[in-house]
Amino acid sequence: MSQTSPASKNITSVSQETRVFEPNGEFSTAAHISSLTQYRRLYNESIRDPEKFWAKQAEQELIWFKPWKKVLQWKVPDAKWFVGGKLNVSHNCLDRHLSTPLANKAAIIWEGEPASPGKPGEERVLTFKQLHREVCLFANVLKRNGARKGDRVLIYLPMVPEAAVAMLACARIGAVHSVVFGGFSAQSVADRIADCGAKLVITADGGFRRGATIQLKKNVDDALVLKDASGKRLAESIERVIVLRRASNDIHIEEGRDVWWHRELEYVDANCPAAHMDSEDPLFILYTSGSTGKPKGIFHTTAGFLLGAKLTSRLVFDLKPDDLYWCTADVGWVTGHSYVVYGPLANGATSLMYEGAPNFPEPDRFWRIVEKYGVTILYTAPTAIRAFMKWGVEWPKKHNLTSLRLLGTVGEPINPEAWMWYHEVIGGGRCPIVDTWWQTETGVIMITPLPGATPTKPGSATLPFFGVVPEVVDDQGKPVPTNSGGKLVIRKPWPSMLRGVWGDPQRFREVYWSEIKGSYFTGDGCRRDKDGYFWIVGRIDDVLNVAGHRIGTAEIESALVSNPNVAEAAVVGRPDELKGQALVAFVTLKTGVKAHPQLREELRQHVAKEIGPVAKPDDIRFAESLPKTRSGKIMRRLLKQIAAGDEIKGDTTTLEDFGVLARLTQGEE
């Protein structure tokens, strides 16, 4: 197996990690799952008879308009869960709480980014009742603007409560939402619209980021006129753009196409019954990078996704009625779907949303928020933790963090050093850490400690959640011995699994189901220790994990070669102390074009324009040609070593031009 561990420099000590942290304090007595024995008993039940287990959960957890007839219909790779059942996700997140004491409990507490240094952030609180009203009103706005059951709606908003309102309103009427992260470009917006055939876009005039205004509406305007190679408008399916006023920046309003969110509200009432959706009706599409081509539209359906999001939220975060839960992810990523919006709200938990950056205006922004609201559960990414470590303990030390009782991480492997820092400095040594492994495709958390049951080891995501059957295998699909590296696969279907790649069943089969026959291939490398604990190494395909965000090298390469100066490009990751992986692009220029520092910046900006600032290479290295095998394949392994500054290891006799290698290692331009 190729070893392409992100942050391998940081986590080399992982294989020697021997510390174990037993569940303690309140968790070993009062957690929902409060012993390893209880976990093992339930896990075994969930594996022995998955249909029985999931039927019971679905009955207990969800409100159904009509019961299902069959729990699972499975023929690799197509799963149908709770066949024939009818329900509605927004009904399960909102209406169900209105006749309970939760009606006037805060559903969303929102903290805005400070408009300028020194100014406090704005605050908003929406109770379940208020959120329900907002969702019903906006669902009627969607209908008024032509959205119907099954239509796709693109959401391109900042982290404001309206992002959750828009998602829930789509779910209410059965429209399929696709949220696009505000850090993606006009081109990315246009590509996604073209792929899913969206009818509406919901956006804002602008969003705030570190004191600057992000021109969201301008990006949408640009996206709507972009054309493909044949001259066809990419976003021709769009009929309406609904614009939220957020930043009050100047924008263009196209009569007949664009409408203001607040004006539309004047025409609707708050009566909007929840549509009766089939268990298998699509709930959302979320685009994510793969190792080839454009991002894939991963889609999830109604019942299975909601059940997974609800159950994992409650058991992994041990949600209790008085918790104040904060997941710092943006709604543009899957974590924001499952663990800012759907999971917590379905449980009647209070979900905190923060609009801005962790270090604006100062590096104690998060800790200020924890103290101000008394956050009890904090779920964030290792990359953020490493940044906090770098900024220094004086920032968290300024604040009282004793309200915290549980910490979580997601998005990339966490190095033991960061784990210990999080545990000691933020958790005061008392809070368990749940290192949760999962993916856009899995919908919800798959491998994770349960805080009252699982002894944790820094750097390990530990054991599978109920109903999940992961295994580490070799290229033939055979389990590898204890402590050997291999490919992480999932052997059995699970309710919240992806149902496909939107509009491309072929790609769905190829990417996920053809690598290891009969199993779902995760794309991750992994090792399992003597206690059966999973240690995720990172991606083993050409997908990079930069600051917890998935980015395909192929996408960046195709963006680079679309620049008229570029002949060829290869992008690889190199270990980065903060971001896990940093992006290094090797670029050959067209004949006659001279390499110079401004061109480097121009190419970085070009990638930002094509994909978004998230994909900007950290480093661009010009080369006369790229090292290739005789069959013409770029030798990525070699480029990775060069990028990491390692000595060249392994067999290079297949190199076509040894001179190329020599020049690359010398960093010659």
Ligand code: WTA
């Ligand atoms: C990585 C984010 C190690 C992994 C929810 C996976 C992790 C990819 C962990 C999915 C973890 C996520 N430990 N690696 N706890 N969590 N990953 O789709 O490589 O944005 O395949 O979903 O992130 O990224 P995605």
